[in-house]
Amino acid sequence: MKTRKGYTLRSLGKEFVLVAEGLEAVDFSRMISMNESAAFLWRSVEDKDFEAETLVDLLLEEYDIAREVAEKDVASLLQTWKEADLIE
């Protein structure tokens, strides 16, 4: 899968927001808030092909958590991204 084009990840200090700024964005008023780990994953795989496994590995490299926890977090995050139409 791939992240959709047209989004810019903006930092508001500790919080992040994904803003539809690019010409590819259909709806310019769209904004999706993200926590630090979701923002880290988005930034890591932006414009690249990736699998759920890619995200799990990234989480394990960055955070001190068990693989099962990372897998569960990634599954739920991907679900959210799919519902928000952020990946294709």
Next chain:
Amino acid sequence: MKKVYKVAGHKFAVVMPDNDVAWNEMRPYEPFEVEDDSDLVFTARMIDLMPDTSQKQKVTVCCTAPNMPRYDIYDWKGQWLMEIAPMLEAPIRVYIVADKSFTEAQFRVLGSLRFTINTVIMVMYAFATARKDTLLMHSSVTIKDGKGYLFLGKSGTGKSTHSQLWIDNIEGCELLNDDNPVLRIEPDGEVRVYGSPWSGKTPCYRNLDYPVGAIVDLHQAKVNEIRQQPMVQAYASMVVSCSGLRFIKEMADGLHSTIVKIINSVPCYSLDCLPNDKAAFLCYNTVTQQHGESRLAE
């Protein structure tokens, strides 16, 4: 003839033929006129004939709502060509050719002079200052006790109505601007709101500025309720209320950094409200932190 105006500290020039009837539309700008024409952020020149732009390449179409102006944006010989219609389905009424950094513009009028002139100057102003800690904000601003309070909201939400409710019901309130004031971060970090020549349907063109007390995003509702906005919400309210072309990366970066600075130093609220005096009292009590007997009856 060239005239220079200074809005929120940024100077710009308008060049149109002597005695042209278009100067009649510049009356709202008169309080902002200055002599000094150094350090202009942009110059806008009226022209009679558009150059042949048939080689234009479409970039995008921007329209925030069906009843808001539509901007067809093209690249033409390395410059921006903007063709503007007053509404989504309306014919083109304004042509603007501007350099990529929005410092020089040529414009041609097809429709109403008032619509053209205000559109050209507002567009150029917003785009030329987007990287200068400046935001052209779609909002109504009321002054109370030396501070400016901005009311945001989509068209038709009741920004002007809410300002009027403060003015009618709270002693010592005055209108600063009813449609498009300018927010600016001063070199010392203070956020100030400036009056402008763009005040929508209300003729209120005041060359005055005040520190910002609060920014309030309004929503029509069946009850009056106010809450301070978390950072992400405040950011979202600001993004949709300020002018700019965010597909131009430098402009998006400029707007973003200005907004982040503002929401870090000015309290931002969300107000669900009815168009009544109680909404004004609730808002006033909360954003100006009135306690005990000084609170107005909600």
